[in-house]
Amino acid sequence: MSNTPDDPKPEVSAEAEAHDGVTSEESPADDKTPADADDRAPGDPKSPRRWLRWALIFGLAGILVVAGTAVGAFYYAKDQFEREGPAEAASVFLLERGTGLNKAAAQLEGQGLITDALIFRIALQVVDREATLKAGEYLVPANASMADIANILREGKSILHKLTLAEGLTSWEAMQIIAADPVLIGEMPDVPAEGALLPETYLFTRGTSRADIIAQMKAAHVEVVERLWDQRAENLPITSIEEAVVLASIVEKETGVAAERPRVAAVFINRLRRGMRLQSDPTIIYGITKGQGPLGRPIRRSEIDRKTAYNTYQIDGLPPAPIANPGEASIAAVLNPPTTSDLYFVADGTGGHVFSKTLAEHNRNVAKWRRIERSRRQ
Numbered sequence: 001m002s003n004t005p006d007d008p009k010p011e012v013s014a015e016a017e018a019h020d021g022v023t024s025e026e027s028p029a030d031d032k033t034p035a036d037a038d039d040r041a042p043g044d045p046k047s048p049r050r051w052l053r054w055a056l057i058f059g060l061a062g063i064l065v066v067a068g069t070a071v072g073a074f075y076y077a078k079d080q081f082e083r084e085g086p087a088e089a090a091s092v093f094l095l096e097r098g099t100g101l102n103k104a105a106a107q108l109e110g111q112g113l114i115t116d117a118l119i120f121r122i123a124l125q126v127v128d129r130e131a132t133l134k135a136g137e138y139l140v141p142a143n144a145s146m147a148d149i150a151n152i153l154r155e156g157k158s159i160l161h162k163l164t165l166a167e168g169l170t171s172w173e174a175m176q177i178i179a180a181d182p183v184l185i186g187e188m189p190d191v192p193a194e195g196a197l198l199p200e201t202y203l204f205t206r207g208t209s210r211a212d213i214i215a216q217m218k219a220a221h222v223e224v225v226e227r228l229w230d231q232r233a234e235n236l237p238i239t240s241i242e243e244a245v246v247l248a249s250i251v252e253k254e255t256g257v258a259a260e261r262p263r264v265a266a267v268f269i270n271r272l273r274r275g276m277r278l279q280s281d282p283t284i285i286y287g288i289t290k291g292q293g294p295l296g297r298p299i300r301r302s303e304i305d306r307k308t309a310y311n312t313y314q315i316d317g318l319p320p321a322p323i324a325n326p327g328e329a330s331i332a333a334v335l336n337p338p339t340t341s342d343l344y345f346v347a348d349g350t351g352g353h354v355f356s357k358t359l360a361e362h363n364r365n366v367a368k369w370r371r372i373e374r375s376r377r378q
Contacts, residue, residue, distance in 0.1 A: 084143040097135040137206040158205040167199040167327035168252040170291030195322025232335040237272040248326035248334045253282035265333035266340045278312040286323035
């Protein structure tokens, strides 16, 4: 088809032509993102990733340093806790009741038994929080480590002291021994009833009171007499535990020879069965001294003839109370005496006694004893 003047060509503006000249590819002016953002300097505030990476590196390094220091400190403390201690000789350490761990550690260091109270304290708190140090008096071996000492104080095996009451002591005499003991503490209680204590050796730890040890002696006496009473022979002329203790105290004072106790007990049992008076010199002495020490002289004839509650030459049966604290052997001898016909005994000059069944035989033995006494005085 041919062009004619009536078909004009459409007009295109310069702006449109310019626009149409751009290709479909992106214009370089639109590419505003750097090819590699990590190429920016570390100090560039627009580089948060680089900053975070360095922060992590430094943080990790700090953690490693702290962890290394802690591990090193742990092994150092462990070595100090377990190595030999500074004490060159065994010594006694007293941990009083109510002493806390801090004070105990300071005392150990002050006494030269450990080198570092802080390590000792922390080790116990870390290793065994439930463990407690038991009050007491302890023997710490030479060169004992802190670990050794900690075990000693936790086990509570204190040094044991002993106090011995000999058979036949009166309660007043027993109180003098208890009062004089340098380890026991506390005031002296009142003198117990005669015969209420069991003569024995008692073990105790430092810090035990005098009242506590006396309570132990009383409890031990009750246990022994009740047990032996249940095992007593039949048909005894003794009707109560109290009477058994009274007679046992007389047996105790009559002889210091253990093998003689059963035979002496048998003599008194035989006399009680026959209604004979006991005629025991120690009962007269107790009536005079009230148990407060020895008489220190022979009994006078006037004292034998004087009727008192404790003069078994003048009264029938038993005195009203014990004249000493009898031991278990004497109580057992009274409650289970051997079967004999003996009614008398007198000293034989050797520390023991000679026994007899008749008064005539006894008088001959008494005469022998008096000759021995005269010879000794001369």
